[in-house]
Amino acid sequence: MQLVTNTQVTPVAFQWPAGFYSDGIHIGLRKSKKDFGYLFSKVPAAAAGTYTTNQFQAAPTKLTKMMINQNHQLQGLLLNTAVANSCTGRQGWDNALQEQTWLANKLAVDPSLIGVASTGLIGAQLPMDLIKNGLPQLSPTTSDAVTYAVLTTDTHPKKVCVQFELSGHLVTMTGFAKGSGMIHPKMCTMLGFVTTDAQIDGDLLQTMLSDNVDDTFNQITVDGDTSTNDMVVTLANGYADNPSIQPHTPDYTIFNDALHDVLGQLAQQIAADGEGASKLVECNVLQAANMTDGQKVAKAIVGSNLVKAAIFGEDPNWGRIISTIGATDAAVDIDHVDIAMNGMALVADSLALPFDEAAVKHSLQAPKVIIDVNLHHGSAHGQAWGCDLTYNYVKINASYHT
Amino acid sequence: MQLVTNTQVTPVAFQWPAGFYSDGIHIGLRKSKKDFGYLFSKVPAAAAGTYTTNQFQAAPTKLTKMMINQNHQLQGLLLNTAVANSCTGRQGWDNALQEQTWLANKLAVDPSLIGVASTGLIGAQLPMDLIKNGLPQLSPTTSDAVTYAVLTTDTHPKKVCVQFELSGHLVTMTGFAKGSGMIHPKMCTMLGFVTTDAQIDGDLLQTMLSDNVDDTFNQITVDGDTSTNDMVVTLANGYADNPSIQPHTPDYTIFNDALHDVLGQLAQQIAADGEGASKLVECNVLQAANMTDGQKVAKAIVGSNLVKAAIFGEDPNWGRIISTIGATDAAVDIDHVDIAMNGMALVADSLALPFDEAAVKHSLQAPKVIIDVNLHHGSAHGQAWGCDLTYNYVKINASYHT
Numbered sequence: 001m002q003l004v005t006n007t008q009v010t011p012v013a014f015q016w017p018a019g020f021y022s023d024g025i026h027i028g029l030r031k032s033k034k035d036f037g038y039l040f041s042k043v044p045a046a047a048a049g050t051y052t053t054n055q056f057q058a059a060p061t062k063l064t065k066m067m068i069n070q071n072h073q074l075q076g077l078l079l080n081t082a083v084a085n086s087c088t089g090r091q092g093w094d095n096a097l098q099e100q101t102w103l104a105n106k107l108a109v110d111p112s113l114i115g116v117a118s119t120g121l122i123g124a125q126l127p128m129d130l131i132k133n134g135l136p137q138l139s140p141t142t143s144d145a146v147t148y149a150v151l152t153t154d155t156h157p158k159k160v161c162v163q164f165e166l167s168g169h170l171v172t173m174t175g176f177a178k179g180s181g182m183i184h185p186k187m188c189t190m191l192g193f194v195t196t197d198a199q200i201d202g203d204l205l206q207t208m209l210s211d212n213v214d215d216t217f218n219q220i221t222v223d224g225d226t227s228t229n230d231m232v233v234t235l236a237n238g239y240a241d242n243p244s245i246q247p248h249t250p251d252y253t254i255f256n257d258a259l260h261d262v263l264g265q266l267a268q269q270i271a272a273d274g275e276g277a278s279k280l281v282e283c284n285v286l287q288a289a290n291m292t293d294g295q296k297v298a299k300a301i302v303g304s305n306l307v308k309a310a311i312f313g314e315d316p317n318w319g320r321i322i323s324t325i326g327a328t329d330a331a332v333d334i335d336h337v338d339i340a341m342n343g344m345a346l347v348a349d350s351l352a353l354p355f356d357e358a359a360v361k362h363s364l365q366a367p368k369v370i371i372d373v374n375l376h377h378g379s380a381h382g383q384a385w386g387c388d389l390t391y392n393y394v395k396i397n398a399s400y401h402t
Numbered sequence: 403m404q405l406v407t408n409t410q411v412t413p414v415a416f417q418w419p420a421g422f423y424s425d426g427i428h429i430g431l432r433k434s435k436k437d438f439g440y441l442f443s444k445v446p447a448a449a450a451g452t453y454t455t456n457q458f459q460a461a462p463t464k465l466t467k468m469m470i471n472q473n474h475q476l477q478g479l480l481l482n483t484a485v486a487n488s489c490t491g492r493q494g495w496d497n498a499l500q501e502q503t504w505l506a507n508k509l510a511v512d513p514s515l516i517g518v519a520s521t522g523l524i525g526a527q528l529p530m531d532l533i534k535n536g537l538p539q540l541s542p543t544t545s546d547a548v549t550y551a552v553l554t555t556d557t558h559p560k561k562v563c564v565q566f567e568l569s570g571h572l573v574t575m576t577g578f579a580k581g582s583g584m585i586h587p588k589m590c591t592m593l594g595f596v597t598t599d600a601q602i603d604g605d606l607l608q609t610m611l612s613d614n615v616d617d618t619f620n621q622i623t624v625d626g627d628t629s630t631n632d633m634v635v636t637l638a639n640g641y642a643d644n645p646s647i648q649p650h651t652p653d654y655t656i657f658n659d660a661l662h663d664v665l666g667q668l669a670q671q672i673a674a675d676g677e678g679a680s681k682l683v684e685c686n687v688l689q690a691a692n693m694t695d696g697q698k699v700a701k702a703i704v705g706s707n708l709v710k711a712a713i714f715g716e717d718p719n720w721g722r723i724i725s726t727i728g729a730t731d732a733a734v735d736i737d738h739v740d741i742a743m744n745g746m747a748l749v750a751d752s753l754a755l756p757f758d759e760a761a762v763k764h765s766l767q768a769p770k771v772i773i774d775v776n777l778h779h780g781s782a783h784g785q786a787w788g789c790d791l792t793y794n795y796v797k798i799n800a801s802y803h804t
Binding site (some may be wrong): 053054055056057084086087088089121122123124227228305306309310312313315318319320322323325326327328332334335347350351352389390391393394395397398399 | 455456457458459486488489490491523524525526629630707708711712714715717720721722724725727728729730734736737749752753754791792793795796797799800801
């Protein structure tokens with residue numbers, strides 16, 4: 001596992017890779033905000049996806065997974081927010097199929113190349129009349145409107161755009177995601193989309209996506225709840241004209257680093273914009289017995305309500321951190337755990353260190369808080385991201401009415 | 403597993419069983435509230451305990467477990483709040499031993515018959531001077547003062563007192579507990595003490611305690627965090643003079659029901675007084691494939707932040723409940739799940755039912771909310787208790803300073 005850090009890829013202003021178009025509009029699913037959109041490639045793109053492990057997988061998630069798994073190709077996606085089309089039974093499934101057919105006709109492509117993605121309230125049926133009326137209003141733009149059309153309680157869209165070279169060909173990779181509450185991914189989280197004009201085989205893209213989701217999207221948590229609609233889809237349409245990426249080549253490494261960087265940045269943007277969040281919390285676990293332990297401990301710490309509330313209160317309450325570590329089944333040498341917050345050592349060998357509380361408290365006012373834990377038990381790392389637990393989290397979720 | 407319901411035991415006004423004495427006083431560990439106490443039997447009592455599975459088990463928990471496991475006998479316990487004596491290294495262990503010796507001398511009994519229990523802040527050493535000065539001030543009373551001396555953020559003590567007959571002998575069983583935050587027991591929770599004048603062998607008592615803790619204390623959660631100091635200790639001194647309880651007898655059943663009832667009531671009192679809680683939440687899972695699944699699903703639901711916040715908002719948000727069920731690995735027939743709140747059906751066969759939202763919302767204003775889930779997948783039950791997630795939870799934990 002690689003810690004998420006900057007790679008040699010170059011961040012650039014938002015733009016779509018060559019051959020990708022999209023749109024986002026308001027059709028009345030939400031009061032006034034954008035709630036409906038699409039994203040497509042001019043040609044069929046190599047496609048890969050990861051999907052929620054929630055047993056109540058929503059109809060759109062099930063359908064898109066089915067399409068991608070046929071032969072790892074996809075050309076277009078229809079997106080909406082406000083209604084998740086989850087726990088909607090046979091009618092929900094038929095509605096997802098209807099959406100697929102409608103977009104296939106609009107793009108004049110085979111329905112098997114179309115996926116759908118919905119997010120929002122569980123248990124309600126899609127207002128198909130609004131969607132039917134909305135479809136003709138979608139036009140192929142190069143704007144970022146679609147990144148707004150999937151938001152729920154998010155305060156802003158999550159976007160990343162990078163460029164890099166593969167065998168002398170300039171490649172663009174653009175990702176966007178939504179997600180604010182009900183975030184505790186298993187295998188993947190929320191809605192995430194990565195588009196690139198790189199040329200790569202679909203099966204290889206699937207392997208790379210699955211590997212990179214494990215230590216990015218799967219390592220964020222906002223509230224410990226796993227949604228029924230989670231999915232991350234990656235499309236590569238080959239417009240960059242690079243020789244198709246092969247394993248064990250420099251191009252593979254560059255592309256993999258870029259994908260990991262884009263997914264990692266989107267995951268952190270989601271955690272930072274968690275419901276009610278005022279701070280992004282990053283936990284780095286060092287010298288774990290193995291990666292599983294490191295990841296488990298890091299995620300447990302950023303997921304602890306008590307740790308999250310203490311960080312909201314700018315309180316260096318390391319007792320809650322060490323208690324959270326001990327509550328896991330990770331291999332721990334209970335007499336040799338070190339803890340630091342924002343680079344200031346609080347605990348060495350599991351015992352309190354004298355520290356400048358005022359200085360630590362002050363540093364906890366920053367929008368990003370970093371917790372470093374050293375388990376002195378091996379050489380593996382773990383890393384996870386979350387946010388603080390605030391009054392607004394409670395407010396948002398006590399009043400997000402059915 | 404038996405659902406916690408009333409048994410044939412008789413609830414009575416608070417009193418200690420014959421031969422038990424205790425006291426609770428203020429010695430300066432807290433600003434002004436009682437913070438120090440003891441509990442003892444005039445004669446050595448059969449003793450049983452269950453303890454936290456947190457890897458950072460606190461010194462007092464470790465010492466008391468050691469004493470009880472020698473031969474399941476104990477006569478006295480020294481208790482304090484404010485300082486947990488957890489993550490305190492060698493000095494913390496020596497301090498626990500010192501406390502044990504001091505109380506043994508005061509009661510003129512062998513130190514091996516003395517246990518200690520601490521709760522409060524992790525990482526700080528016990529102020530031994532205050533404790534040394536406090537000991538002589540403890541006197542053998544029959545008051546309930548000790549039930550106050552173990553409180554932290556609790557708003558009130560948790561107490562249960564019942565009486566029942568064993569072979570014609572009147573038996574009293576009195577339990578008390580503390581716990582408000584950092585409550586997500588594994589094997590046992592917080593500090594809980596049950597005293598009885600029944601006559602019973604220590605090993606048998608241990609078996610009965612362990613069994614009954616599984617579906618009582620182990621099924622409550624306030625915030626998903628597991629403390630380092632959890633323990634439940636039961637003492638039986640035989641003063642009731644009943645023929646010692648034997649397995650497979652009517653007396654065994656009556657005593658076991660009483661123990662289950664007392665532990666269950668204490669557990670529910672802890673959940674109802676969870677940090678910031680305004681409501682007790684009970685989840686009953688019916689027709690699960692097996693008891694493990696039933697217990698897992700019930701505990702997941704009462705533990706979900708989104709469900710807890712919705713209940714605080716008096717919002718019958720069943721989507722969060724079904725999503726929580728699906729996020730577990732329990733055997734679920736995804737098309738046949740029923741959900742009801744306070745007896746009103748919201749979901750049948752995993753689909754929304756029309757329901758009187760105003761009526762459900764009104765019922766959610768009650769101090770106890772009951773969520774019933776039917777998995778239609780077997781014949782096992784599950785039951786768990788928690789509380790709502792409120793602004794006060796965040797306030798308490800953002801300002802409970804180190």
